[in-house]
Amino acid sequence: MVPGRDASAQAAGPARWSPDSWQQREALQQPHYDDADELARAGAHLAQLPPLVTSWEVLALKQAIAEAQDGDRFLLQGGDCAESFADCTSPVISNRLKVLLQMSLVLVHGLKKPVLRVGRFAGQYAKPRSTDTETRDGLTLPSFRGDVVNSPDFTAEARRPDPQRLIQAHAHSALTMNFVRALIDGGFADLHHPEYWDLAWVEHSPLAAEYRQMVAGIGDSLRFMETLAGPIAGFSRVDFFTSHEALLLHYEQALTRQVPRHPGWFNLSTHFPWIGMRTAALDGAHVEYFRGIRNPIAVKVGPTVTPEQLLPLIDALNPDDEPGRLTLIHRMGNAKIGAALPSLLEAVRREGRRVLWVADPMHGNTESTSNGHKTRRFDNIRGELDQAFDIHAAAGTRLGGVHLELTGEDVTECMGGARDLSETDLDRAYKSMVDPRLNYEQSLELAMLIVRKSVGGTGVR
Secondary structure (H helix, E strand, C coil): CCCCCCHHHHHCCCCCCCCCHHHHCCCCCCCCCCCHHHHHHHHHHHHHCCCCCCHHHHHHHHHHHHHHHCCCCEEEEEECCCCCHHHCCHHHHHHHHHHHHHHHHHHHHHHCCCEEEEECCCCCCCCCCCCCEEEECCEEEECCCCCCCCCCCCCHHHHCCCCHHHHHHHHHHHHHHHHHHHHHHCCCCCCCCHHHHCCHHHHCCCCHHHHHHHHHHHHHHHHHHHHHHCCCHHHHCCCCEEEEECCCHHHHHHCEEEECCEEEEEECCCCEEEECHHHCCCCCHHHHHHCCECCCEEEEECCCCCHHHHHHHHHHHCCCCCCCCEEEEECCCCCCHHHHHHHHHHHHHHHCCCCEEEECCCHHHEEECCCCCEEEEHHHHHHHHHHHHHHHHHHCCCEEEEEEEECCCCCCCCEECCCCECHHHHHCCCCCCCCCCECHHHHHHHHHHHHHHHHHCCCCC
């Protein structure tokens, strides 16, 4: 707690902050809207729509992250690199939920601790880009920045940033959230029936036997406990939260609200927003926006970040060292994590700052193939995660979670894994609009490898 400020004042948020104070700072990765009045009207409309999450869900997640910081939970955060409006369908949503539930079942069984499930969806419609424009055959147009901004079709009309897409993003996020909540409340996540979560691959995957054995063991244990104690209602549903990169600040501002009985401001577009590596400047608009909301928040940390940059950022975003407030997601790359991560862990540990460390082994391992696909090698993903566990153990810190780009669909976007997908396999089912994702089989394989590393220390291999 900051000296001279009482708890209620600190909960109310920082002084000299408002949901639009970010507009006084440099805002990177924002689209250029050609009609300011149209943008203002869309923002005003969005500000009148119902929120997508509630303040008590946000605070419940913050408490759960505080428990993860203490080592009593493990965070599993995963989903699409960039959602599309077209994929807002029941099969895509339910398959995405299935693979996250399957992974969490593996982790709970192996780690012997609760798993905090956070979906990277219901709002992941914006993506940062390396350049503002794209040129093809002499024609230069705005870059595709996700469905919340424009369309991937390479025409002037499609690539125009359209403020009405802010409203469409809210609608598709609400539809996704509504379906996920209905599935979970209806017993989709019931541990009595993990067969509900099966995907087609379970019948033919090299991991099928191990997964089936695990499910059978959990079922036997559950039946034994209920024989002794009677029905255990808590196993019929799970807590599930959403997250996305809060990149498009006009959208986030419109869904930032005050609520009765809870002081301060909440971003009610998602439970768990994060700042990407490209927008984490200490004096930038995103940090200014994030410092004033009461949500638990995260920051992506890349290999070029130094302790001298990271510590002031922690101070700005969590000045009161509030439990559950701040997660740091390191995304270094398999070749760089050994040199880049230890000094950051040591600096944060030395200063006694309370954070949850999470590994993103995806984004630092992206490469391009000869046929033009962006891909990631499963061996590099596994290698970075393996090193992360070892580096944390050596530093006396704790790796408390993973952040993955994955899908429940039968895609071929990342090479390797149990089926040893090759470069030629990528053409078979490459569907991502932006970044390559682990498919359902690779995702579950990684969960099993995490358990082996965490429990046996034998490596994520």
